[in-house]
Amino acid sequence: MIATITLFTIMFALGMGLQPQAFGAILERPVLFARVLVGSCVVVPLIALGLLLLPISAALSTPARLAIALMAICPSAPLTLRKAGKKGGDRELAAVLQVGAAVTAIVSIPVLADVYRAAFAVQSWDLGPQEVAQQVGLSQVLPLLLGLVLRQRWPQLAQQWQGPLDKLANALLVLLLAVVLVTTGPLLLPFVTANWIALGLMATLVALCLGLGYGLAGAARHERITVSLVTSMRNPGLALLFAGTYAPEMPAIKIAILVYVLVTVVLSIPLLQTLNRQPVQAKANS
Incomplete structure (x- = not known):
């Protein structure tokens, strides 16, 4: 329930705070938006699938494997906007990409869930297309559209509520992460101790995603920062929602999701610091 409420609030705040003119950037850079969405929603999950099919991945525990798979197929990370805004990225570009990823996820998650099930011959985890699309639609797309409508119909009210709602969404x-940490805290140290291979694969996947985002972006520094964050930062709220719905008997999946988030944050720091040291002329080359 907390995951559902959190996702709904985050996407509602995103829709309400999104400036209408931001969508004009899609018309100006359609190729950029297309390749970033394909990269974040399709290429990242396929990279994760390739890593999970490596012989070394046979030693992974089931919760670790499922957590990596869930984080890989769940784009549109709630933390992207805040991190892009504070780390030299483009908040509006991140917002529009996040909207596109949230909508694309209605199709990409069910399809990729089928691909993963076929690759591992898993029958028990039946993330059916209709059920997944319904969950993604209700938790992400519906509140996003409601926020956009509120922004269009009552712009002054939306402007007044935007700041407090952003704070509420982040809180x-x-x-959500604190509740998961408290309820599964006793499993954290045993999980980390017993899953060094999983940590290595998480770190490898995050590094590849950061590199993918860097390559998909243009030459501008702020664009490279934004796209790298969009591709590498996944949606833990949605992943936790799926884990709670389809595998409530495996709490270690939630711990693995939290560990993945921490790995992503830690590995993104060196890249952001490096990019922010670049001279400003890199921005003019876009």
Whole structure:
């Protein structure tokens, strides 16, 4: 329930805070948006699938494997906007890409879930297309559209609510992660101790995703920062929602999702620091 409320609030705040003119950037750079969405929603999950099919991955525990798979197929990370805004990225570009990823996820998650099931011959985890599309639609797309409508119909009201709602959304996300950490805390140290291979694969996947985002972006520094964050940062709220719905008997999946988030944050720091040291002329080359 906390995951559902958190996702709904985050996407509602995103829709309400999104400036209409931001969508004009799609018309100006359609190729950029297309390749970033394909990269984040399709290429990243396929890279993760390739890593999970390596012989070394046979030693992974089931929760670790499922957590990596869930994080890989769940784009549109709630933390992207805040991190892009504070780390030299483009907040509006991140917002529009996040909207596109949230909508694309209605199709990409069910399809990729089928691909993963076929690759591992798994029958028990039946993330059916209709059920997944319904969950993604209700938790992400519906609140996003409601926020956009509110922004269009009552712009002054939306402007007044935007700041407090952003704070509420971030607080709920922190609460969600804290609740998961508290309820599964005793499993954290045993999980980390017993899953060094999983940590290595998570780190490898995050590094590849950061590199993918860097390559998909243009030459501008702020664009490279934004796209790298969009491709590498996955949606833990949605992953936790799926884990709670389809595998409530495996709490270690939630711990693995939290560990993945921490690995992503830690590995993104050196890249962001390096990009922010680049001279400003890199921005003019876009």
